Amino acid sequence: MTPLRLTSWFRRRMLVLVVISAALAWLTITVGYHVQERREMVTLCRADATRVAAILAETIQQRPRLWRYDAPKFADRLGGEWLRAPAVLVVHDERGARVEVGPLGKSVPSSVLWGRAEVRIGPVVHARVWVGADARPLWNRTLVVALLAALAEGLLAFLLYLLPVRAIRTAEQRIAGLMTQLSLNLREEERSRIARDLHDGAGQALTAARLNLMALQRAPAGADLQQRIEPVVALVDEALDEVRRSTAALMPPAIADLGLHGAIERHCEAFASASGLEIAFEVQAPLPEPDSHVQTTCYRIIQEALTNIARHASAQHARVHLAARERTLLLTVTDDGAGIDGDVSASAGTGLRSIQTRAALLGGSARIFRAEKGTCLEVELPCDAQG
Ligand SMILES: Nc1ncnc2c1ncn2[C@@H]1O[C@H](COP(=O)(O)OP(=O)(O)OP(=O)(O)O)[C@@H](O)[C@H]1O
Numbered sequence: 001m002t003p004l005r006l007t008s009w010f011r012r013r014m015l016v017l018v019v020i021s022a023a024l025a026w027l028t029i030t031v032g033y034h035v036q037e038r039r040e041m042v043t044l045c046r047a048d049a050t051r052v053a054a055i056l057a058e059t060i061q062q063r064p065r066l067w068r069y070d071a072p073k074f075a076d077r078l079g080g081e082w083l084r085a086p087a088v089l090v091v092h093d094e095r096g097a098r099v100e101v102g103p104l105g106k107s108v109p110s111s112v113l114w115g116r117a118e119v120r121i122g123p124v125v126h127a128r129v130w131v132g133a134d135a136r137p138l139w140n141r142t143l144v145v146a147l148l149a150a151l152a153e154g155l156l157a158f159l160l161y162l163l164p165v166r167a168i169r170t171a172e173q174r175i176a177g178l179m180t181q182l183s184l185n186l187r188e189e190e191r192s193r194i195a196r197d198l199h200d201g202a203g204q205a206l207t208a209a210r211l212n213l214m215a216l217q218r219a220p221a222g223a224d225l226q227q228r229i230e231p232v233v234a235l236v237d238e239a240l241d242e243v244r245r246s247t248a249a250l251m252p253p254a255i256a257d258l259g260l261h262g263a264i265e266r267h268c269e270a271f272a273s274a275s276g277l278e279i280a281f282e283v284q285a286p287l288p289e290p291d292s293h294v295q296t297t298c299y300r301i302i303q304e305a306l307t308n309i310a311r312h313a314s315a316q317h318a319r320v321h322l323a324a325r326e327r328t329l330l331l332t333v334t335d336d337g338a339g340i341d342g343d344v345s346a347s348a349g350t351g352l353r354s355i356q357t358r359a360a361l362l363g364g365s366a367r368i369f370r371a372e373k374g375t376c377l378e379v380e381l382p383c384d385a386q387g
């Protein structure tokens, strides 16, 4: 029976998907947080710089020449004007020279976010103000967010991976169980069919032959002995035919010795001479080498299809055609007989059901329908299906 290998197939793809989506979600959360916070800090710095620029503009108007040298006073005026205590304040005069503005301008941290504003009086730019915030706490907070996001994403990814994989594994086990049950049922059905064939065919013929022989035993010896023996011989022949057909169905096909092509050819020849059907066997080369279970299934389906033609079709000719499309074996069995009844599913007996089950167990399909003249059976079997 073909192992489905659903879980391993699903696991591989699911792992890739889960890792990619978890990484993307982690990146989005971390980068999103950092960018948002950074933008907020820069906005605050810019607002602070604008306030400082306004105060500085006033100072410049009051002391146009001396404003540069009165740093402590300027720092005092700034006092509590800050939106958030800045890490650093830098002022450049109109020529770009740095102006001393008190302790805030002394040391610049290694990582700073800047907000800038120009000090204008009318259209003239008298100075430029830079307010800087220390970015290191932001980096630390981003690190914490990244760690928390990684933890949450890891947990979520684990659940996202584990739950569907477990569900698929359970489903696969149930399917495997059902398929085993199906193949056991198939075997049982085949056995009871052969028993029925032997009972109804060979059994009835032998019983009739026995009754005839008993009648012969009781009858006085006479000249019509030859005549009386004739039907007995016919009945024994009939029983022999039935036994031969049943043993042919039971015997393992000669695929190992002859290959699929040779085994089908031999069966067609033997069946043609036993049934009187004219059977054409055609192969559209080149055929891929199917798995041994696929070969056996193909052989068994041909056996059943030919038996059905001999039994039900009243056909003169049958045609077995084997071809391939990529790695799929395409089998067609047609006849020129009466044609199968319209509602195929209603008329399906053990034989047709076993054809369909055999094909389905290998992941293939089988379809039987009334053709223009006679009946057509079309079967598709994947060559790589494992038994
Ligand atoms: N080639 C055919 N031409 C006409 N009728 C067919 C053909 N193949 C199948 N059938 C019809 O389909 C029915 C079902 O076939 P199926 O092989 O399932 O059962 P069966 O041959 O009657 O019994 P068994 O279980 O022994 O095979 C047959 O009884 C017959 O009426």
Ligand SMILES: [Mg+2]
Pocket: 304, 307, 308, 349, 350, 351, 352
């Ligand atoms: Mg049949």
